[in-house]
Each structure stands twice: as structure tokens, then as C-alpha cells.
Amino acid sequence: MPMKSYREAINEALVQEMERDERVILMGEDISGGTGGNGDQDAWGGPLGVTKGLRPKFGPDRVLDTHLAEISFVGAAAGAAATGLRPVVELMFVDFMGVCFDQIFNQAAKFRYMFGGKAVTPMVVRMMYGAGFRAASQHSQCLYPMFTHIPGLKVALPSNAYEAKGLLTQAIRDDDPVMFFEHKMLYDETAEVPDEPYAIPFGEANVTREGDDVTVVAFGRMVNIAGQAADSLAKAGITCTVVDPRTTSPLDTETILETVEETGRLVVVDEAHPRCSMASDIAGLVAENAFGALKAPIRLVTAPHAPVPFSPALEDAYIPSVGKIEDAVRDAMGHGSREAAE
Amino acid sequence: MPMKSYREAINEALVQEMERDERVILMGEDISGGTGGNGDQDAWGGPLGVTKGLRPKFGPDRVLDTHLAEISFVGAAAGAAATGLRPVVELMFVDFMGVCFDQIFNQAAKFRYMFGGKAVTPMVVRMMYGAGFRAASQHSQCLYPMFTHIPGLKVALPSNAYEAKGLLTQAIRDDDPVMFFEHKMLYDETAEVPDEPYAIPFGEANVTREGDDVTVVAFGRMVNIAGQAADSLAKAGITCTVVDPRTTSPLDTETILETVEETGRLVVVDEAHPRCSMASDIAGLVAENAFGALKAPIRLVTAPHAPVPFSPALEDAYIPSVGKIEDAVRDAMGHGSREAAE
Amino acid sequence: MVSGLQLSREDLTQAYRRMRRIRVFENALHAEFAAGEIPGFVHLYAGEEASGVGVCMHLDDRDAIASTHRGHGHCIAKGVETGPMMMEIFGREGGICGGKGGSMHIADLSRGMLGANGIVGAGGPLACGAALTAKTLGTGGVGVAFYGDGASNQGSILESYNLAKIWNLPMVFVCEDNGFAESTASSWSVGGSQIDRGKGFGIPSREVNGNDFFEVFNTAGEAIERARAGEGPTLLHMRLARYYGHFEGDAMTYKTAEEQATEKANDPLDFFRGRVIETQLLRQTDLDAVDAEIDAEIAEALAAAKAAPMPPTDQLTTDVYVSY
Amino acid sequence: MVSGLQLSREDLTQAYRRMRRIRVFENALHAEFAAGEIPGFVHLYAGEEASGVGVCMHLDDRDAIASTHRGHGHCIAKGVETGPMMMEIFGREGGICGGKGGSMHIADLSRGMLGANGIVGAGGPLACGAALTAKTLGTGGVGVAFYGDGASNQGSILESYNLAKIWNLPMVFVCEDNGFAESTASSWSVGGSQIDRGKGFGIPSREVNGNDFFEVFNTAGEAIERARAGEGPTLLHMRLARYYGHFEGDAMTYKTAEEQATEKANDPLDFFRGRVIETQLLRQTDLDAVDAEIDAEIAEALAAAKAAPMPPTDQLTTDVYVSY
């Protein structure tokens, strides 16, 4: 199977879905670029080149550069979705959600409910998230827990290029508003990605490692870091089941609970801040629904309750690392039985 | 001690802190009202009358009616706080945070960190929250979990008039940005409230009931509902410790963990949606740090993963009720020991 | 383009019918709210009828409007049925939103009514989205955003002006300036002027006497014609008044008795009646017949709403997603 | 008010020093970034010096400015020291924000510099807040918001116009229109015109040749005088150009070679030098002395930044709150 980068996988999903359905349109700042200037057109293809080549292919009526004003164009995407288009809108960095959040969480997310089931709002909001780029406090956040909190939104976090193509394809075909989180540190990472279109269903977790000792649930880029930790631990004789839920909303609670029933131990790895996070969400799920199986305290590995620092030295310490995950797993193993815990 | 309503208690805290410190100013839509018109001035005193009488008392330079544009005035409050005032800004309904969230979570919340500890941003954002008013999806949300997620913000949820005055006084004196959540169903509820100023420290929970069997942690208005459930259960011989954390950030983890160590059972009551909520946050805290003491699955009582419905029949079913809390407590008791749970 | 005074008898009767329907609907709610029959927040459109109806007379199902918290009038003007609306406002099963939305969220996408909105200014971007759909799919439709003087200061509305301009969207911005946002006067809260703002964004902008159905009809007609012809957005600044408080329960003490009397003296329905009779376009009996028809319609809607059951609680968690 | 050409030798030298300091600072970063020495996103202000300096020459520590992602120039113009700035940009201990902020978050509240800002348009409301503080406490200070052509379409900026107007704040809005927001031309993205928008909100608005220090100085002086006199906000639309890409790494292919050449030909520093020599206000040797002084200053700042240690990791969770 051909190797493609996360960036290419996303681009390919956009191309294929736009070819399949002409109601799919794209909009965002500089997603093509050069608009109104005398120089190159399609000069940017998005700040990180993800949407390059799409305007030349589909024309300016389907690939729209916007002005720098997210309330209006994200809201326009919601209005367009409710009236017959299937917009994919790029918000660039998820950190910018604060300027247009109302249009997402009070408008797009609630139309269907408020209107008694009579609205369909098939829009996708694509956003870069995550730390590691030395982009500092306002360009490095995760924030998916806040979107997960909101009923009416779906939230997808592809952990690699294969997932990115399949989940974005599903997001575009989905009739509900989908928040699509692309980790900026993954764009250059490659994986085997089929040429033909495929959709990965939402709410079906991917078990990337199977093991006996500990269940590790991780999100987005952290799936890979957790996988590395699992591989390293396996050498030391501790085997982990690593679960990538793929979507935080809907959440595949079944797979998570089943694997915890098997292993009896849980570590959750979440790059977001700890409070009201996916880490605590999964902990709550398991402490309520698989309590009887738990042999040890649940361990949560998250970023600290602090904004993302700029300095590389601090940012490296900020992000959950292989080492911290290994420690958490070992720690969970240290409580080998309930008796030991008491 | 004099009985005062939640509304009066808030008004009194504002008056006393404005008298104490002339850098305290208020701003918001119609917090006085009648501005620019020919009729009565101070015509409204806020949509629910909470800030009535303050402009006549302190003048228009300290009690500012705003235009209907939250980005600019909430942001102006942040800018004013960073330059020497101590603004208390009313956002009316927390549901409106989506139009101005950036100024709160990327600006006010992060100044201090981004600027290396050199900024002080003493602002308070007052907001009505919660269901029960038949105000429907866009005027009934809780949303405090999203603010709690953000480092740099403090989040207070007064559960009665006494708490409201003391916590608001602390909020105004506090040097960090404080999100102050007023439950709209509590404004007319009364409690004993001292006439003199007092501040309730943040991060110190209030244990409103002491019991042996189950720890119930509840937030804001739910503290009262949980108290009613506890009283009713006490008659049936089940005694609960009811914890009102008062602030979700900072959170008094110590009191919560201690009481769980004593009771061995935990029910969390949160009026917010369930995902990435305070319910899951507390569950995560306890499942990680007091696991050994737990005798039964943690039970989470929350609103459903659905927007707030308008119809009274549906809204009543939406809000966590005394009955649902009692069921959860009984359920936790049903798992009287670990053995029983297995 | 036909001017308002060139309208057929049928069209004039229809315009009057819609205005009258709004008025009677709102008056009924005013009474019911005072009697404690209606839950929640209710914002009435009485007094502003000529604006919604004068604009919507030009629209059909290709076209979409975005409304506000004060949305009943826009719904009725756009052809939404009063029966299911009334049930919705009473929170009943059979309500147009199944009782889930209530007064502030009435919508009927099948009629191009994108929803009342609890968030001031939120409709601006949504209407631009509808205009984008129309433009992209080549339907010939237009998007119309109704919003108040208070909303005219919101980033959402101001950004929408620019988006509509630079994307050359088939849009009409209708600023319904009733002089107040809650209790705050627009003469104070709006820096500059609505039409200078519009022009500042390159948008043709007109001030309109919003009490005069004919002036509204004519200026809106031109604006919508421009939009359909691909000539981009127009802004109309309607000067008008609301008769009742901001929401039901508001004592309106921020308006003097004199101001309120002046407002009543400029009643758009009185104005319309006077005009069509004076010009002999309609007869008093035509108008009386409409009045009787509408009184019966609203009385029936009210009775049906009161008789309807509340939605069953198993509806609480339906309609959150298409699939989940 | 003194016009720019009436400035004292000291003041003119100071203006040149600040412009030159910005230019050399930015050129150094350009080279260091290309060499892979600087982490993260870096947006350079080179080419826009006359705007920041021409405005800030009128300001002192009572006054506060809010800046943008392209903030180094505003910082230097407002008197922030280049040594700690450089360390910050390199993420070092001793940086002005302790290494936590980086290029996009440099701030110095002691100098009335409210911060560069990673969120486009966010500074508008913040500067209004500073102006409110000045007004409330009667300090005589003003607030200045710098923002780009792209930002001029943001709700935050547009709302701020109105707030400043209706609260009669001592504010100056400085729209630095370098023709592009990232790769998107302002000739396309800005409907209407900046000054018509300002006027639409009732704000006196002027178009300014942002390459001409003297024109900037004079118009900004009038605006700041108005603000200090309690006469409210002014909007200045600076036309200027950035010499480098949107951020370092941007190949700028959206500008033609010809356009880039024209921009270089209008270099604000060249313009200033030409003007002061032509009018004999300063001598070539004065300018040369400043150049040498600044070269040394920046070289030293650079060396110090590179030599400084990274912050210790125990700083990761400090400075989140005053108390917690």
C-alpha cells in the first residue's frame, strides 16, 4: 500500500469527497491563498500546505478563501450546511475557536435539537491542535474536551495518516457537525494509506496493541506516544492494550470497558489540560461502569494545569512523554491487586 | 442574622467592595439601564435586577452600561484589569460566552503566564447559568466545566446567598480572573447573610452535611438538591456527607478525598452535560487518589448529553433531581462492599 | 419592479393578512403571558409588522431568512403556520420544534426560516451561509438577515457585512431599529449611523420608515432584485418601534409616556389601512374580513395549543444527532 | 503641536534610533531563523518602522499600546529593551517573559506594552480597556491599538470602534495595512475602505502614508492630542509594506517581483534619512553614529541570548496564577 503523509491523506480525502459530491465546498483563510493579489494564485494552500492544489482543481466557487473573520465564515458554513451545502471549514488553529465558538456550540450544534429534529447540519470544522511546534500559549492548545462536552457535536482525532483519511471521509459524509482535530506535529508523519476512498465509522475504537496487564486509552497524537511506551514496556514484560477511541464523541465506551474488564488496570493519556478533560472523562466512565474489574487506581497522564509555554525546554516538559506513560503504567502495576492497594 | 436573597447578597457584595476600593468598576448590558433614553435612568439594574441602585450610588463612571457587543467590553475589562482597574463585568447569561470566549480564555486567563508572571488581571466575570427557567437551549447552560478546563481562570459557584456574598467578595479582591456563576433559579432564595463584608477563601470546600455512608459532591444549585436528597435518605437510615467545593478551580481536593476515605462511596452531582464535566473530573480525582478507599462504583448524576429543552415537561426531566440523587446513593449502597461488587 | 401601490388586490390583502396575523398573534401572547400561561422568555414583534412583511412579500421558498429573539413576526411573514408556532410557544407536543425550542428557537427550514435565535447577532453569518448556498447552487435565492439596533454593534453582524460584500453574496441586511436594545437607547449605543456603516463596507444602504409598509416594500424590492441579479448585498435601516416591553414583564419605564404615545400614533397597521382606503386599493370590508379570519385563526391556534399534551419525556434525548 | 519637522535634534535622532533598532533587530532574526536558530513562528516588522515609531514618539508610560503577532516593532517603539526581547525570542531564561511567551507574546506592562498577541484583532478591546483605565483614573493616558488590514475585518476590532466612540475613550486605532493578511490581498478582503468604516462609526479617520515618518508623526500627534483632550477616538489608516514574508519561511510568491521592488523603493528608513539630510535637520554622521550604536546593541543582544540558559523545567507550572 502506498505511504502517504497525514497532510497528503487529508488532502486526498478532501479531493475524493469533493469529486463524489458537488455540495462539498471548502472555506478558510488562505486555504488557497493569493486571492486578490497579482502574484501566484493558490500561493499557500493553507498555512501548512494541507489544501494545496484544491482551488486549481475545483475552482474558486468550491474552494473559498475567506477574510480574516471567523465568526462570519464559520457561521456562514453553519448556515450553508443547514440549507443544502456540505461545507468543510478550516479554522486553522483550534486556539482561534474563542472568536467564533458561538456559531459552533450554540448554532450548528443545537439546530437539530432546538428545531425538533428537522435540521441537518453537515459541516466539518478542520483545526490544528497540540503542542510541540514551539508555537506558544495561543497556538498549541488541545481544547477537544470542550467540544466533547457539547451535545450535538461530534469530535474526531485521527492519530495517523490512515486514520486521517478515513475519519475525514466519514466526517464529510456525516450529517452532523464534526469537529476534526489535526495534530500539527503529525502532518509529515507517513502511514500506509489506500488510494481509494474509505470511511472509518465514528464511535468505533481502534485497538492498536493488545496486552494483558494494563489498558492504555490515548487520544490523537498521544496514541503514538502511548504505543511507543507500550512497546518499551513489553520488553520489560509488561503488556498493554492500547486503545485509540478515534472519536471522543461519540465514544466507544464498550471497547474501553471491555479491555478494562480484561486487564483490570487503566492509564489514560490526554495531551489536554487535566481538569474536565478526556482523561477524567474516561476515568469517570470506568470508575462508574467497570469498577469491579479495577485492580489498581486509575492513572491519568496529561499536560499540566498551565498554558503551553514557548521555550522548547519547557514545552518538552509540558507534553506527556513516553517516560511519563511508562511510569504511570508501572505505577498501576505496582498496585498489582486490590489488597496491595489497601 | 438578617435574611437576604441571593440577589441582594450579590448586590451587597458589589456595593461594599466598590466602597472599599475605588478601582472596582462594573460594566455590562443594562446593568443600570435606560442609558441614552428619555425615560427612567437605572431603569433595569440588570435583566434580573441584581445590579439595581448601583449607578445612582456610584455614578456612571463606575457603573458602565455597555453596548451589545461582548467581545469589546469583556476584552476591555481584561485590558482595564491589566492596567490598574478591578472590573466586574456582567455577561448576563453564560451561554453568551461563545461570542467573547477568546478574550477570556486566550487573553485574561493567559496574560500572567505568557508574560512570565509580570501581569496581574483582577477581573470578575459574572454570569447566570443553569436550567429551570424555561429559557431553552441558549439561555440555560452550565458550561462551568469548560472554564474549569482552562488554566489561569478561577471558577466560583455559590450555592446560596451566604456563599454568594462571601465568594463574590473574594472574587473581587482576588488578583486572578474569576468566573462567577450565579444560578438563575437561586436569585429569590434567601439565607442568613451578615451585613458586614466577608470573604470566603477559594479552594476551601464547605461540608454541608456529615454522614457515614456516602460522599456526595455537588456544585452550585445542586448542593441544595443534594442536601434535600441527603435529608430524605437520612430518614431511611442512609447518611451522606455532602460537599460543596464552592470553587471548581481551585478545587479542594483534600476535603473531597478525605471524606471519600471515610465513607468509601462517591456520588457526584453536576447540572452540566456529562462529558468532560465536573462529575467526571471528581470521579477521575477519586479513582486516581482514593481508589483504595472505594467500596463501590462511583455514581455520576448529571444532565443528559442533550441541549436544554424548552418544554417544562422536558426541562423538568432534564435537571438532576432529588429522586435521581437518592437512586444513585442507594445504588452505591447496594454495592456495600468490594466483594459485593465483584 | 412593481411598487407597493401597484400591487394586486390579492397581494395587498395578503400583506395585510400577514401583518394582522402577527399583531393578533402577539397580542394573544401578551395576554396569555400576563395570565401566567406561557413559560420562559417571550419577546413580541407587535409594532414592527411592516418591516418583516414588507421584506418577506418579495421572498419565496428559495429564499432564507435568519431571525432574532423577537422572531414570531419574521416566521409569520415568511409563511410559517401559526398553529404549530403557538403549540411551540406553549411547549407542547405538536409544536413546530416538538416543544424543544420555544419562542426563541422557532424555525421552519422547509419555509426558508432559519430560526429565531437566542444569541443576538448570530443570524447574520447564518443568512450569509444561506446566501452562499443559493449562489453556489444557482437557485436564484437570497439570504436576509433581520437584526436589531443592539445587534448592529455585534461583531457577528459587522463581519457579515464584509463577508457579504467581498463574496458578493445575494444578501439583504435588515436592521430593525426600534430605538432600544433592552433598555438602552440606540441613539446612544450606535456610534455613527447604520447607513454610513454599511457604506463604509461598500454596501448600498438606505434608511427606511419601517412603519410604512409601502416604503419598506419598495426599498426591499430593489435590494432583493439587486441580490438576485448578482449585484451583492444591500443594507436597509428600518426605523420603527416595538409596542410592548423588551420581553414580557418589562415595564418599559425607559420610554416616556409621550414617546410611547407617538409610537402608537405611527402604528404600521393603521398606516396601511389608511393608505389602502385613501387610495381605494382595498375597501374597509376587505380589511374587516381579514380581521375576522385572523381572529378566528389565532383563537383556534390558542385553543389547540392549550389543549395539546406536553411532549413525553422520552423525547428528552432524541434529535441531538442525526446518528450517534 | 510640533510637527515632525519641528522636532529637536535629540528627538529626531531618537526616532531614527528606534526605527533603526527595529530594522536591525528584525534583520538579525531573519538571518537567525534561516539558520535554524529560532523556534516557532516569527513575524517580522521590517518595513513598517515609521508607523510604530511615528505613533509611539508621542507616548509615555501613562499610555498603553496593544500589539499583534507582528509585535517586535511596537515593543521597541514603546521602549521595551532589546536584550530581554531577544532572549525571549530564543526561549531563554532571562527573556522578558521568562521564555514562556516567545515572539508572539512579548509584553512589558511597566512600559505600557500590553503584549504582542497571537489572536488577530484581540488587541482592540484590550487597548480600549487601557484607555478606560486612563479615563477612569484620570491619568491623561491614551490607549493605542495597532492591527493589520486582515484584523480590520475581525469583530473584535469593529466592535472596539463603537465602544471607543460611545464611551468616548482616549483611543487611537492604527490600522497597519501592509496589503496582505498572510497571502490574501487587502484590496480584495476589505470591503469599502478603512476610513469610511471609521467614519461610519462616527470616528474621525485619516489615510496616512505609513512610509513617511513625518506624516505618521503629525497625524498621530493630532489623534493623541484629541484623545488626551477628551475628544474621543481617531482612526489612522497606515499604508505601508512588510519586507519579509508573512512569517519567516513564507516565500511570498503572492507578490510579484515588481511589487516587492516598489516596496523596497519606499523604504521608510531611506525616506527618513533622505528627508532629514535634505532639510539639514540631521547630518549623515549623526545617522552613521546611530547605525553603529544599534549594530553593536543588537549584536550584543544576540550573543547574550544565544549564551543564555534555557529556563529550568520547574518554571513550567509557575506564573499561572497570582495565588491558587
Ligand SMILES: Cc1ncc(C[n+]2csc(CCOP(=O)(O)OP(=O)(O)O)c2C)c(N)n1
Ligand atoms: C450575544 C448576546 N448578548 C446579549 C443577549 C441578551 N439580549 C437579548 S435581546 C437583547 C437586546 C437586543 O436588542 P436589539 O438587537 O435592538 O433587538 P430588539 O430586542 O430591540 O428587537 C439582549 C441584550 C443575547 N441574547 N445575546
Ligand SMILES: Cc1ncc(C[n+]2csc(CCOP(=O)(O)OP(=O)(O)O)c2C)c(N)n1
Ligand atoms: C483569530 C485569528 N485568526 C487567524 C489567525 C492566523 N493569522 C495570524 S496572522 C494572520 C494574518 C494577519 O493579517 P494582518 O492583520 O493584515 O496583519 P499582518 O500579518 O499583515 O501584519 C492570520 C490569518 C490568528 N492568529 N488569529
Ligand SMILES: [Mg+2]
Ligand atoms: Mg432594538
Ligand SMILES: [Mg+2]
Ligand atoms: Mg496585513
